[in-house]
Amino acid sequence: RKEVEQDPGPFNVPEGATVAFNCTYSNSASQSFFWYRQDCRKEPKLLMSVYSSGNEDGRFTAQLNRASQYISLLIRDSKLSDSATYLCVVGSGWGQNFVFGPGTRLSVLP
Amino acid sequence: EPEVTQTPSHQVTQMGQEVILRCVPISNHLYFYWYRQILGQKVEFLVSFYNNEISEKSEIFDDQFSVERPDGSNFTLKIRSTKLEDSAMYFCASRDRGQETQYFGPGTRLLVL
Numbered sequence: 001r002k003e004v005e006q007d008p009g010p011f012n013v014p015e016g017a018t019v020a021f022n023c024t025y026s027n028s029a030s031q032s033f034f035w036y037r038q039d040c041r042k043e044p045k046l047l048m049s050v051y052s053s054g055n056e057d058g059r060f061t062a063q064l065n066r067a068s069q070y071i072s073l074l075i076r077d078s079k080l081s082d083s084a085t086y087l088c089v090v091g092s093g094w095g096q097n098f099v100f101g102p103g104t105r106l107s108v109l110p
Numbered sequence: 111e112p113e114v115t116q117t118p119s120h121q122v123t124q125m126g127q128e129v130i131l132r133c134v135p136i137s138n139h140l141y142f143y144w145y146r147q148i149l150g151q152k153v154e155f156l157v158s159f160y161n162n163e164i165s166e167k168s169e170i171f172d173d174q175f176s177v178e179r180p181d182g183s184n185f186t187l188k189i190r191s192t193k194l195e196d197s198a199m200y201f202c203a204s205r206d207r208g209q210e211t212q213y214f215g216p217g218t219r220l221l222v223l
Binding site for chain 1: 141143145151152153154155158166199201203205210211212213214215216217219
C-alpha cells in the first residue's frame with residue numbers, strides 16, 4: 001500500500017469554481033500534515049499546515065481526520081494563479097521526514 | 111524573508127563522475143534534509159541531518175551518497191559515482207527547532223549522461 005495517496009487528477013475547472021482535493025495516508029504514527037503546492041519545475045512551497053480542528057486561510061480550508069487517516073483541501077472561488085500541483089505531505093519519525101503524495105494537478109481555466 | 115538557497119541550479123555530468131550539490135539552509139534552522147524528484151514522479155526523502163550527524167536515511171541513500179556540513183552555513187550532498195538513474199531534481203530543506211514546517215530550496219537539476 002502506498003504511504004500517501006491522492007486523487008490522480010488532473011482537475012480542470014473554470015475560474016470561480018470550488019475544488020476539493022483528497023488524500024489518505026497509511027502510517028497511523030504520522031504526526032504532522034501539510035498541503036504544499038508545486039509549480040512546474042519549482043520547489044514545493046507550503047500552502048498550509050493541517051490540524052484535526054481544521055484550519056482556514058482565506059479561500060483555502062484544510063481538514064484532518066486522524067481516525068480515518070484522511071486529509072482534505074478545499075479551494076473556493078478558484079483563481080488562474082491557483083493552477084499548480086497540490087502535494088499532500090505527511091511528517092513521520094523523529095526527524096519529521098516528509099512523505100509526499102504523488103500530487104494532484106489543478107488547471108484553472110479562464 | 112529568509113530562504114534556502116542551492117547551487118548550482120543545473121548540473122550536467124558524465125556517468126561515474128562525482129558531483130557535489132550545495133545548500134545554504136535558513137540561518138537559524140537546525141534540521142536539514144535532502145529530497146529528490148525524478149521527472150514526472152513524486153518527491154522522495156533521501157536523508158535528514160541534525161547536530162552534525164545523519165538522523166535518518168532512506169533506501170535510496172546508499173553508499174554512493176554522503177552529506178556534510180563543512181562549515182556553519184553550507185550543507186552538501188555528494189554522489190560519489192553517478193548513475194543514469196540519479197538524474198533528478200534535488201531539493202534541500204530546513205526547519206527550525208520546535209517547528210514542523212520544512213522550507214525548500216529551489217533545487218538543483220542533475221542530468222547524468
